[in-house]
Amino acid sequence: MRASEKAYTTLRGDIVDWRLPPGTVLAEVELSARLGVSRTPVREALARLTAEGLAEPQSGRGTVVSGISLDHVDELFELRSALECRAAELAARNRDPAVFLELHRQLGNAGRLITEQDPARRDYYRLAGELDTAIDDAAGNHYLAQALKSLRVHLVRVRRLSKDNPARLREAAREHADIAFAIANGNAAVASAATTVHLDNSLRHLLQGGAAPS
Amino acid sequence: MRASEKAYTTLRGDIVDWRLPPGTVLAEVELSARLGVSRTPVREALARLTAEGLAEPQSGRGTVVSGISLDHVDELFELRSALECRAAELAARNRDPAVFLELHRQLGNAGRLITEQDPARRDYYRLAGELDTAIDDAAGNHYLAQALKSLRVHLVRVRRLSKDNPARLREAAREHADIAFAIANGNAAVASAATTVHLDNSLRHLLQGGAAPS
DNA sequence: GCAAGCACTTTTGTATACACAACTGGCCGA
DNA sequence: TCGGCCAGTTGTGTATACAAAAGTGCTTGC
Known part of the structure; x- marks a missing residue:
């Protein structure tokens, strides 16, 4: 499985299952360390999550898990x-x-x-x-x-x-x-x-x- | 304007205005040369276009402009x-x-x-x-x-x-x-x-x- | 004591090098 | 002559280094 696919699947599951609650900051370096891949596939995963509405860009800088209440x-x-x-x-x-x-x-x-x-x-x-x-x-x-x-x-x-x-x-x-x-x-x-x-x-x-x- | 934003906007306009007709191969190296940015922002732009349905991954390798008839x-x-x-x-x-x-x-x-x-x-x-x-x-x-x-x-x-x-x-x-x-x-x-x-x-x-x- | 400015730190944005996989062409053997 | 195999080439996937920007905290001056 591609590293970007793995990062995407893992993060998507974590968000859907509320292991990453809304508002959680998705920092690239921390995620790349945690997932064991480099920043490039992490960025791709974050882009996909953002496009789906599961994450959203924070004002100015960074990405956070989108809220749903x-x-x-x-x-x-x-x-x-x-x-x-x-x-x-x-x-x-x-x-x-x-x-x-x-x-x-x-x-x-x-x-x-x-x-x-x-x-x-x-x-x-x-x-x-x-x-x-x-x-x-x-x-x-x-x-x-x-x-x-x-x-x-x-x-x-x-x-x-x-x-x-x-x-x-x-x-x-x-x-x-x-x-x-x-x-x-x-x-x-x-x-x-x-x-x-x-x-x-x-x-x-x-x-x-x-x-x-x- | 960010390079990835520029790449995305340009490509999106080219696709919507049919300057890039359906089936056109979107090769990263060629696009990065044409747009004057490196492959990284081009990849990000292609990911966004794919998520929107304006482009789609070709079987196995590469990305092409999606068809609409x-x-x-x-x-x-x-x-x-x-x-x-x-x-x-x-x-x-x-x-x-x-x-x-x-x-x-x-x-x-x-x-x-x-x-x-x-x-x-x-x-x-x-x-x-x-x-x-x-x-x-x-x-x-x-x-x-x-x-x-x-x-x-x-x-x-x-x-x-x-x-x-x-x-x-x-x-x-x-x-x-x-x-x-x-x-x-x-x-x-x-x-x-x-x-x-x-x-x-x-x-x-x-x-x-x-x-x-x- | 407060505010403003500056430097430092942290994080993202971009470029590029390297690895790997797939297609293509030619060559060799049957 | 045709088919399969091998090497070269091309292009994507990933890692990493560097640049830039934004936030933070400290220091200094008023």
Whole structure:
């Protein structure tokens, strides 16, 4: 793996997982020492992180981890809503019904994935990720998929910020199942509406504290 | 001005204005010689351009100017529609009516800006840009504004691809005026609908050849 | 005692040298 | 004659040295 890739991956993970909290100063020499590479690949990694919005240039000099607080999560969800509703509509038009019926079925049973044995909810989030991927693929729009991809980085960061709540997670799974079903049926309006409802519920639980965002 | 900034600005302009057509190889040594800076700032500029989607890494080695063709303009406009409709809705809720009434007035008179004396339509595009900025400001959503900003780079590139058409430009100005009016009235649904109509007309004229995209 | 200026330190910006990988050309063998 | 291999060349990836700029703290003068 290239040194710049390694630096980027490591830093990105550290920021997303809140090991580097917002405001942390990202000094090139210190990072190059810590990561065991020279400043050049570190600079490249910082440039990529800045472009993604995970870091931002400090006034005048230096780079810091960008802030993300519940104050601005509503803005993030507004963008998310715009993108995901449109993606759901497009997917409903172009979908392969079998794919989404299968996802609908799996999501209907997703409650049993949320157990105490898997505190990170890996299985659940994997399934939710599969729905996202299926929607992106069915929508068939490169630019939209790209915009969603860069958005999801920030969403993961928010998710880590909140405690997850098994009851809310089970509700969310049902909402996801509704979305998959509407897409399977080719009903764009319902798919969009179901997405709106899901995101509104997610945001509300998130802001009330302790709920999982998706 | 910093050398990396200069390299970035120059290359970005060259790509947007089609002086560097899609597929052009961006070789670091050649660029550093041409721009009169060393490879380091050139690399930084290429990284930024790649992050924006104006350039993309070639298979294995090197960087090339990314392609954009009419084949994919419909996808670009789908994303644009999702973002701008939402922005218009948000702006309609939070707007200062006076700002948008003034824009409505100016856009109503924009026909006279489209003269043979200004073949680049600088005054017209400046006014259209002011509407965009006013909507972004009124929407008050950092993430949405950021997504729109990165989208507009590609739109400018498409615009340069097409000949502009004075008649279509005058129509577009009227459509913009409609959008401004709906926002001034605080009517989110109409603002969104007017945006949809405008973008649909723009895209159709663009694909029919010879029309201006905004 | 406070403020202003200067020097020092720290950090980023730029240049360049070196390492390595991939493509290209020619040459040799089958 | 064609195909494969090897060497040379070219270009990117990384490291590091040097330059410049900005912040900080001290000193000095008022």
